Amino acid sequence: MELKELMKESGIVGAGGAGFPAYGKLADGADTLLVNGAECEPLLYTDLILLQKEMPMVIAGIKAVLDAANISRALLCVKDHTAKRLKLADGTRLADKIVLKVLPDVYPMGDEISLIYEATGRVVRPGNLPITAGVIVYNVETLYNIAAAVKFSTKVTMKWVTIAGDIPEAIVTRVPIGTPVAALFEKNSITIPEGYVVVDGGPSMGKVIDPERAVVMKTTKALLVLPKNIPAVESMFLDGDKSFARAETACCQCTRCTDMCPRALLGYPLEPHKMVRTAKGAVTVMPEMVISATLCCGCGICETLACCQGISPRAVISQYKGLLAKNKMRYVAKADVEVAPEREWRMVPSERWANVIGVAKFDKVAKFVGEQTDFDSVEIYLRQHIGAPSVTIVADGEEVQRGQKIAESAEGLSLPQYASIAGRVTIEDGVKIRIDKVNNNV
């Protein structure tokens, strides 16, 4: 498929945060394209701003995918609050075969499996890919990047990012991939007070980063400045071994974690309370149950909202997931599952979730401040996507132009990398390529 090759050559990863090379999802056999603009996590406004500023480009990207994969319809899926800000109603026809689908304001809704059910009524069999349910899901920004590749042969060198949290004004900007977080914060007069951390991603599923060393990656959806003493951040510092110990001793088997799990409510055979019951011993006592850990989407509802004993089923499950990934094991169901009738009234309103994790007070709709490109250096990591890392093709000390290919795709699932600014390269073998502006660059 021609578009598939173009997407690969352009270096397009799924911009939703997971980093799966977008070309890897494009396949025949789907009848529906879902455009994920759910922006599930609190404080994030990247997709809203992108839709406000670049709707025609997103539509062009959707059309390119519909044509290439012979798909009959696309649903642009946004939450109710986003639809209101876009002044669009459910069912609005945006173009031929493209319709707006308004989703309820609940958490988690950007999770592919929940999104597919909510938008189409189809449940992807546990552990199977969306294409098995006739669906392909792409994030809004992924489709913007596809349109840029089709229309202008643009490679992925820029990233749309929300900067928010406990700062005076939340912003969305578009910056070169590899921009140092420290330089970006300095340009926008953002300081990090004592007792605060910086998170790459949303407050529920993001990761604490070192703002002095971290850079904007292809998967960076947001950079948040958050206090350490809110539940969202405390859970990012949970110690895996302590979680196991607490799980083994304090769990009262109330089953609330399973009752509220969004994947369990969709009928998935995921039962966090059982995994917690035997904690470490579960691997040997119930190996067939442990493998269902790969069905967990990591939303954190079991940990922050459901459990009243301070136990983190998510942390326990995440240890199992690590173990299973090392052994290349995952749960794959051969039969359909049934959605629990109680799902409808067990879903968690977004506002409640933001309050529970302690970030509701920082929520301000972000303002678009335009592109920011004037940075002295960038660092392009070779591993910014799922699959094999890219392979460097420039030499130490070489001068490169913006948009020039600096790393090639490796064998198998992989992507190339392009210079996001012009300058001189310094190679850190197998890890990253640093580019420093030189005086004669414009």
Ligand code: SF4
């Ligand atoms: S993090 Fe917890 S609630 Fe969320 S999917 Fe995993 S087990 Fe279910």
Ligand code: SF4
């Ligand atoms: S909610 Fe907490 S106490 Fe209840 S079963 Fe789950 S881990 Fe155990």
